[in-house]
Amino acid sequence: MIDFTLTENDQRILDEIRRQSLVCRQYARYYDEHEDEFPPDRLPEAADFRNPYKVVDVPDDGDTPRRVLHMLVAACQAWGDYGVMMKRGQRALGNLVLDVAGTPEQQQRWGHLTLAIAITEPGCGSDAKTLRTSAVLDGDEWVLNGEKIFVTTGCRCDGIVAAATIDRSAGYRAIHPFVVLKGTPGFEVTHREKKLGIHADDTATMVFQDARIPRDQLLGGDEKSTGGFSAVMSALNATRPAVGIAGLGIAQAALDFTREQLALEGIEVEWSAGIRSRSAAQQALIEIEADIEAALLDMLYAAWLSDGSTWQRLETTIAKAKSGEVARSAVRRCLDLLGALGISHDYLVEKWFRDARITDLSGGTGEIQRLIIAREILGYSSAELC
Numbered sequence: 001m002i003d004f005t006l007t008e009n010d011q012r013i014l015d016e017i018r019r020q021s022l023v024c025r026q027y028a029r030y031y032d033e034h035e036d037e038f039p040p041d042r043l044p045e046a047a048d049f050r051n052p053y054k055v056v057d058v059p060d061d062g063d064t065p066r067r068v069l070h071m072l073v074a075a076c077q078a079w080g081d082y083g084v085m086m087k088r089g090q091r092a093l094g095n096l097v098l099d100v101a102g103t104p105e106q107q108q109r110w111g112h113l114t115l116a117i118a119i120t121e122p123g124c125g126s127d128a129k130t131l132r133t134s135a136v137l138d139g140d141e142w143v144l145n146g147e148k149i150f151v152t153t154g155c156r157c158d159g160i161v162a163a164a165t166i167d168r169s170a171g172y173r174a175i176h177p178f179v180v181l182k183g184t185p186g187f188e189v190t191h192r193e194k195k196l197g198i199h200a201d202d203t204a205t206m207v208f209q210d211a212r213i214p215r216d217q218l219l220g221g222d223e224k225s226t227g228g229f230s231a232v233m234s235a236l237n238a239t240r241p242a243v244g245i246a247g248l249g250i251a252q253a254a255l256d257f258t259r260e261q262l263a264l265e266g267i268e269v270e271w272s273a274g275i276r277s278r279s280a281a282q283q284a285l286i287e288i289e290a291d292i293e294a295a296l297l298d299m300l301y302a303a304w305l306s307d308g309s310t311w312q313r314l315e316t317t318i319a320k321a322k323s324g325e326v327a328r329s330a331v332r333r334c335l336d337l338l339g340a341l342g343i344s345h346d347y348l349v350e351k352w353f354r355d356a357r358i359t360d361l362s363g364g365t366g367e368i369q370r371l372i373i374a375r376e377i378l379g380y381s382s383a384e385l386c
């Protein structure tokens with residue numbers, strides 16, 4: 001039976017993460033205003049706190065399933081700030097592709113590095129099958145040419161997993177993941193994006209100009225045994241919950257702040273009062289809370305179904321679609337309720353408004369999530385429903 005009731009141990013863990021998140025929040029405005037800087041890998045306060053995931057991974061009897069608790073921890077962290085972490089994890093999205101598509105030897109060789117994922121190109125975003133970055137075999141080396149944009153952690157990372165085609169005429173089957181390390185001649189980060197929100201997270205453009213990499217840097221070993229395009233896509237599927245739950249953490253932060261501010265003006269939700277005796281502001285608070293709760297339950301359900309296995313595609317996509325939409329609408333409604341205070345730089349709500357937008361974009365836009373859901377439910381292929 002599904003039961004998301006938290007045990008005392010779960011609650012202790014989440015309380016500790018919440019305290020850490022409040023510390024991270026103190027740095028949020030600084031890194032929002034200093035987009036050219038990186039938040040430190042470890043905040044000075046980190047010595048006083050335990051690593052949240054290490055704590056979560058020592059379960060007590062009857063504790064919430066690990067993946068569900070991981071989601072709650074991630075929501076709590078984003079509630080503090082989307083990009084500033086007490087202690088930054090070493091892994092990035094490319095590491096997920098390495099896990100799925102790399103040989104044991106490749107995982108051993110590069111697993112300790114921070115690997116970003118580079119799929120998106122100018123003119124190729126939602127439909128990754130149309131990417132044009134090429135990889136041509138020349139002796140014992142692949143020669144890469146092309147451009148990648150919007151690569152998360154592209155500046156900070158040690159290298160990337162780049163999706164490239166070995167034969168443009170052969171469609172998506174010719175797309176494979178390649179590990180390209182920083183310092184490879186012909187491979188360069190050319191631009192750091194200035195974005196609407198999540199300034200603490202870097203987003204890079206990178207170019208390959210006759211970048212030569214050893215043949216064995218194709219994940220899977222060779223072009224016949226690699227997981228190819230499906231490995232890249234399954235890693236993308238695995239990133240969606242993290243992006244979606246972050247959106248809900250941001251939305252909850254905005255709601256908590258709005259509640260506090262309205263309470264100062266004497267506006268509090270009177271739960272026992274009927275709908276006819278509630279003000280519009282009280283009703284809005286109830287609706288925002290219900291939306292966040294519904295999206296959170298979708299996400300926890302997907303996590304519960306996927307505990308100990310790969311993320312279930314349909315439920316994960318539903319949860320990402322819902323959370324992206326709710327994150328945007330909840331924060332916008334909070335902004336509306338707060339009036340001028342909502343857009344003031346003295347508070348973080350205007351930042352959360354900007355940050356939330358991205359959670360309905362990266363990892364696949366809301367429109368694309370809904371397309372995937374329709375295909376899954378109706379049994380259409382991507383060629384039949386696009």
Ligand SMILES: Cc1cc2nc3c(=O)[nH]c(=O)nc-3n(C[C@H](O)[C@H](O)[C@H](O)COP(=O)(O)OP(=O)(O)OC[C@H]3O[C@@H](n4cnc5c(N)ncnc54)[C@H](O)[C@@H]3O)c2cc1C
Nearest residue numbers: 117118119120124125126150151152362363364365367386
């Ligand atoms: C902060 C951030 C981080 C990112 N990180 C990464 C990363 O690490 N690695 C990486 O490779 N990419 C990354 N991306 C890129 C991201 O995955 C793409 O921006 C996203 O997939 C959308 O692609 P696009 O921007 O080219 O938009 P397009 O594909 O051009 O779409 C434009 C609009 O049209 C809609 N649309 C497109 N096709 C359809 C359709 N068939 N039906 C209905 N609507 C449709 C889209 O939803 C969107 O609203 C990141 C983006 C952002 C903003």
